[in-house]
Amino acid sequence: MSLKITTFSSANELVTVFSQRIADILKQAISEKGKASLVVSGGSTPVPLFKALSVRAIDWSKVTITLADERWVASTDAASNEKLVRQNLLQDKAAAANFIPLKTAHNNAEDAVEQLTATFMKVGLPFDAVILGMGEDGHTASLFPCSAQIEAGLDVNLPAMLIATQPTTAPHQRISFTLRALVSSANVFLHLTGQKKRDVLYHALEHSSDLEKPIKAVCDKTTVELMWAP
Numbered sequence: 486m487s488l489k490i491t492t493f494s495s496a497n498e499l500v501t502v503f504s505q506r507i508a509d510i511l512k513q514a515i516s517e518k519g520k521a522s523l524v525v526s527g528g529s530t531p532v533p534l535f536k537a538l539s540v541r542a543i544d545w546s547k548v549t550i551t552l553a554d555e556r557w558v559a560s561t562d563a564a565s566n567e568k569l570v571r572q573n574l575l576q577d578k579a580a581a582a583n584f585i586p587l588k589t590a591h592n593n594a595e596d597a598v599e600q601l602t603a604t605f606m607k608v609g610l611p612f613d614a615v616i617l618g619m620g621e622d623g624h625t626a627s628l629f630p631c632s633a634q635i636e637a638g639l640d641v642n643l644p645a646m647l648i649a650t651q652p653t654t655a656p657h658q659r660i661s662f663t664l665r666a667l668v669s670s671a672n673v674f675l676h677l678t679g680q681k682k683r684d685v686l687y688h689a690l691e692h693s694s695d696l697e698k699p700i701k702a703v704c705d706k707t708t709v710e711l712m713w714a715p
């Protein structure tokens with residue numbers, strides 16, 4: 486549908502304004518429904534945002550937090566997004582939030598889909614806010630253009646909320662929310678830093694198909710707010 490662009494002069498300024506924005510959305514949802522939900526991404530970009538969010542004064546006990554995607558590794562592994570979230574977001578005031586990990590005890594991500602779907606049916610979609618990142622290949626969440634599962638992950642006519650994926654250009658089997666689940670969210674943000682990623686995004690929007698650059702599929706299906714700093 487569209488991309489709403491907010492450009493900041495620095496990553497610090499972005500984090501200050503963006504963490505306030507997320508806090509306002511969560512507070513509003515709590516005042517309207519008594520609860521709120523937030524989906525965050527892994528990777529390196531969101532770490533300063535996680536730290537800023539963790540000290541925001543919100544009734545975190547009413548907030549459910551989960552991940553847009555997870556690598557199928559132990560939660561103690563350095564590659565675990567859960568570990569990243571526990572160490573940086575679920576701290577200080579945000580330690581009171583209800584965190585739902587995507588990694589289960591199943592050996593394969595595929596075997597966890599049914600159980601996780603039932604869990605998130607209880608949480609109830611749409612999520613109040615989703616914060617996505619993007620890789621330089623145009624993937625978002627774990628919707629990788631190189632994976633055999635990409636068509637299913639981007640097909641909004643399929644009912645699936647979650648999908649197991651195996652990228653060929655990145656390590657680890659993954660689990661990811663599907664495009665359908667992500668774009669149903671009330672507020673979808675894309676958090677990027679650096680000129681390279683902005684160029685990748687703009688090029689994808691102009692010149693690529695959804696399957697080539699899955700981030701384009703997200704922008705095609707909903708309004709995405711880009712929070713960008715150099």
Ligand SMILES: O=C(O)[C@H](O)[C@@H](O)[C@H](O)[C@H](O)COP(=O)(O)O
Nearest residue numbers: 526527528529530618619620626
């Ligand atoms: O688990 C993950 O890897 C993600 O959720 C992924 O989609 C991430 O957002 C991008 O790969 C950007 O990662 P960086 O912020 O590290 O560039």
